[in-house]
Amino acid sequence: MWGNHYSPDRKWGNILTMKTLKEMLAEARRVVPEEGPADLERRLKSGDKVVVIDVRDPDEFRDGHIEAANNISRGFLEFRIGTAVTDPNTPIVLYCQTGLRSVLAAKALRELGYTTVINLQGGYQKWVQSGLPVVREVPMTPDQIQRYSRHFLLAQVGDKGQRRLLRSKVLLIGAGGLGSPIGLYLAAAGVGTLGLMDGDVVDITNLQRQVLHTTADIGKAKVESGTRTIKAINPDVNVIALPMRITVDNVMDVITDYDLIVDGSDNFETRYLVNDACYLAGKTNVHGSIFQFEGMATVFVPNEGPCYRCLYPTPPPPGLVPS
């Protein structure tokens, strides 16, 4: 029966009206500018606004993608782009596996009125070959989906932000007055790895403010009771217990493993040491300190803002200020 449709006339007619894939791609390439992986890397590092969209299917995306990318598969692109990009002049970089699906997708977005749509030349494959970083998505468990459901509702966090938190590594220097609330809340929020560094043991005088520890913990290492409390709040958190003081001999080795350092120490010697080490290692240091009824907090980002020494060039003489 199919034979009837393949009369010579019919076949000839189709060839006249059909474009070949090659022609479609060539047409798209004429109107869609391309940039290589290094250009995209530069855009992302510059901090300029850019929306990166991975147009592959969700399973390809999960297997590995560029961290900054949102996944909108090709089939849904025209329907969902309005939610992902509100200003049609925002630069959009599209990519797929090799750059073919995305060039066609980019042409479609241009036709919808998006003015700056760029195709990632060579696609994800070339990005990987260039040795640039990728992330793989570990599927969340049903428990995790429920636990973090309130984060998913926040547009600025969402599923993507939660995965990022779960991949993040934060070092808490001190498991005392500041480190306790920081540890509790970062654990609850689902920061995946928390380094807990403190050389002290729990003393009864700590309990009036150091809420990671309980009465039964008196005499135990603070990192031990801290680990137990954090794990009880959120078993997802990998706690790295470091039962030692931070010193000039260990600071560089310790901080290198973390994305972010949070200084909850209680003495000037440590604050200067953490400040200097974080600056030299290029790590952001979230600083906080308290004294009696006053407190302060700030963030030191190397070469973007001041450091602790810009703030206090001269440490107070020993003994003048209690720690």
Next chain:
Amino acid sequence: MLPGVVGLVQATEAVKLLLGIGEPLVGRLLTYDALGMRFREVKLRRDPKCPLCGTSPTIKDLSIHVDGGAACAIG
């Protein structure tokens, strides 16, 4: 209670930095006065003469910290 307030400012900043959202306290010092219950903000600038991050730094490694606390001698 004071450490809870300051610690949670730090925790909030940590999450913002990890997610790359909002405006972190970079170049700003947030001070908290519990008795007056006042938060204040002080603008901070980089010090070009800073011995660590200034234009001609004198601290290029951690050697000043080697005899525990010698860092405090740095002016």
